Amino acid sequence: MSETTENTRLGSDTYQCMNCGAALKYKPDTDFLHCDYCGTNTPIESKKVEEVHELDFEQYAQNFEKLNTQTTKIIGCRKCGAESTFNESIKSAACPYCTTPLIESDTHEERLIRPSYLLPFKIEGRDTHKHLETWLKRLWFAPNKLKKQALQTNQLQGVYIPCWTYDAQTETDYSGQKGVNYTTTVGTGKNRRTVTRTRWYFCDGHVSLFFDDVMVPASGMISRDIMNKINNWDSMNMVEADNRFLSGFITEKYVMNMNNGYDLARQIMNSEIDYAIRRDIGGDHQRITAKNTHFSEVKFKLILLPVYMSSYIYKNKLYHFFLNGRTGRLTGDRPYSPIKIAIAIIIGIVALIAFILLLNSNQ
Numbered sequence: 001m002s003e004t005t006e007n008t009r010l011g012s013d014t015y016q017c018m019n020c021g022a023a024l025k026y027k028p029d030t031d032f033l034h035c036d037y038c039g040t041n042t043p044i045e046s047k048k049v050e051e052v053h054e055l056d057f058e059q060y061a062q063n064f065e066k067l068n069t070q071t072t073k074i075i076g077c078r079k080c081g082a083e084s085t086f087n088e089s090i091k092s093a094a095c096p097y098c099t100t101p102l103i104e105s106d107t108h109e110e111r112l113i114r115p116s117y118l119l120p121f122k123i124e125g126r127d128t129h130k131h132l133e134t135w136l137k138r139l140w141f142a143p144n145k146l147k148k149q150a151l152q153t154n155q156l157q158g159v160y161i162p163c164w165t166y167d168a169q170t171e172t173d174y175s176g177q178k179g180v181n182y183t184t185t186v187g188t189g190k191n192r193r194t195v196t197r198t199r200w201y202f203c204d205g206h207v208s209l210f211f212d213d214v215m216v217p218a219s220g221m222i223s224r225d226i227m228n229k230i231n232n233w234d235s236m237n238m239v240e241a242d243n244r245f246l247s248g249f250i251t252e253k254y255v256m257n258m259n260n261g262y263d264l265a266r267q268i269m270n271s272e273i274d275y276a277i278r279r280d281i282g283g284d285h286q287r288i289t290a291k292n293t294h295f296s297e298v299k300f301k302l303i304l305l306p307v308y309m310s311s312y313i314y315k316n317k318l319y320h321f322f323l324n325g326r327t328g329r330l331t332g333d334r335p336y337s338p339i340k341i342a343i344a345i346i347i348g349i350v351a352l353i354a355f356i357l358l359l360n361s362n363q
């Protein structure tokens, strides 16, 4: 782990073009910073991650000071409260979550844990519309106006989303019951029939599971549910966190702290452990009556993931799109068109009546 970098401010460093002095931006899917004015490219000597270093949770959970922290200039949104960081390569920034313009005076400084790794953007901002268009075309029952409006509204904004990842070795002792089905004949005469019943056996056992990189988004803008919908991150292509990759993008401040993130990660691990216990018990049915899990070798890291987002207002309501900045996988909330749904229902009923009439006429 490198020593604490006091003076670098996450994402807020501005990199200037050696040729014309303009602010440079990271060019997705490349290893260089690009100048939008004169076209000059400046290479980033990024370190390919050979071995991922993770931090020991126990060691750091009690002692924030030990962590690799940095002073970070944060800009807050007056309307929704979302907090983020960006540098001068973004001329006029609007809150990626609610579209409210961000005001320079709404900045403050905070001491935050420095992310260890990040996945750089792969898809360029100008290509995001293509993905959005395809997605909108496939939407069922969406109002036509929405499609038009969504495509007209602002360019999708690239935002690096903070995420915690946790590793843990778990050892669980459990006791439970195994249910085995059997069939038997009951009743007499006309009521004689075969039924399935379950015989229960007490059992206990042990499962050991290792968890690698259980991911918990630390974002205040994107829920875990949304992150799951756009997921599949090629984590093998992660690079060491370098502010130059953040240039031209907004970086969201983590809202969930590492302890709360760990609580959530344990919930995820616990449901996997339950699944493993049920498999271990076997039989046709399982009951878990008691379990005791020991978590050890807990490691964690903070990473940044590239997401494009767009928000738009339709009939006074705020809707969002989220696009995986590496794969283009997209999700979003959307309104439904009551008229289109009504027409579909009417067509369905008419088709059904026609079908019944056809059957009757053939008899």
Ligand SMILES: [Zn+2]
Pocket (backbone or CB within 6 Å): 017, 018, 019, 020, 021, 022, 035, 036, 037, 038, 039, 040
């Ligand atoms: Zn230039």
Ligand SMILES: [Zn+2]
Pocket (backbone or CB within 6 Å): 077, 078, 079, 080, 081, 082, 095, 096, 097, 098, 099, 100
């Ligand atoms: Zn906002």
